[in-house]
Amino acid sequence: MNVVQTEIADVLILEPTVFGDERGFFFESFNQTVFQEKTGLTVDFVQDNHSRSTKNVLRGLHYQIKQPQGKLVRVISGEVFDVAVDIRRSSPAFGKWFGQVLSAENKKQLWVPPGFAHGFLVLTDYAEFLYKTTDYYAPEHERCIRWNDPDLNIQWPINNDAPLISAKDADGVLFRDAEVFA
Incomplete structure (x- = not known):
C-alpha cells in the first residue's frame, strides 16, 4: 500500500497494491497492521457501510458533532468525487476542503479523520460506496453543512445538471452557522 499525503495534513489517499492478470485482480482492501505501519494511525473500525447511488446524487456534507467518525472510504463500482x-x-x-476522484478502476481509498465533514458526488450512471467508521452512527448527533456553501466554495465537478440531494441535505446549514469542533 502506498500512502499519499494531501494538502490537508490529516487526510490521506491510500493506494493499494493490486495483483492482476488476465483472470482479474486481487488486493487487500484493509489490513490493520499495514494501515497502522504506513499511516502511523491507530484506529478501531466498528462499523462498515455500503451505499448505492445514481448519477448526480450528492450526499453530504455530513458529520457527527458527538461520536465523531473517522472514515476509510472507497468505491467498488462506478466513480465519485x-x-x-x-x-x-x-x-x-x-x-479548507480536499477532493479526490475515487473509482472502482483506480481503487484508491480516502482516510477522512474525525473532525471532518464528508460528502460525495456520483459521476457515473451509479456508484457503490463502501466505508469503515471509527464510531457508530448516532442520528441525534448528525449534522449537515450545505454542499454548495459559498464560504467553502467546493469545486464540485457538476455539469449542467443540478445534483440530486435529499431533503435533509437541502436543509443543511451554512458553514459559518455550523456546529464545529474545538
Whole structure:
C-alpha cells in the first residue's frame, strides 16, 4: 500500500497494491497492521457501510458533532468525487476542503479523520460506496453543512445538471452557522 499525503495534513489517499492478470485482480482492501505501519494511525473500525447511488446524487456534507467518525472510504463500482472538509476550529486547515476522484478502476481509498465533514458526488450512471467508521452512527448527533456553501466554495465537478440531494441535505446549514469542533 502506498500512502499519499494531501494538502490537508490529516487526510490521506491510500493506494493499494493490486495483483492482476488476465483472470482479474486481487488486493487487500484493509489490513490493520499495514494501515497502522504506513499511516502511523491507530484506529478501531466498528462499523462498515455500503451505499448505492445514481448519477448526480450528492450526499453530504455530513458529520457527527458527538461520536465523531473517522472514515476509510472507497468505491467498488462506478466513480465519485469525494470531499473532506476540515471543521476543527483549532486546525490550520479549518474551513479548507480536499477532493479526490475515487473509482472502482483506480481503487484508491480516502482516510477522512474525525473532525471532518464528508460528502460525495456520483459521476457515473451509479456508484457503490463502501466505508469503515471509527464510531457508530448516532442520528441525534448528525449534522449537515450545505454542499454548495459559498464560504467553502467546493469545486464540485457538476455539469449542467443540478445534483440530486435529499431533503435533509437541502436543509443543511451554512458553514459559518455550523456546529464545529474545538
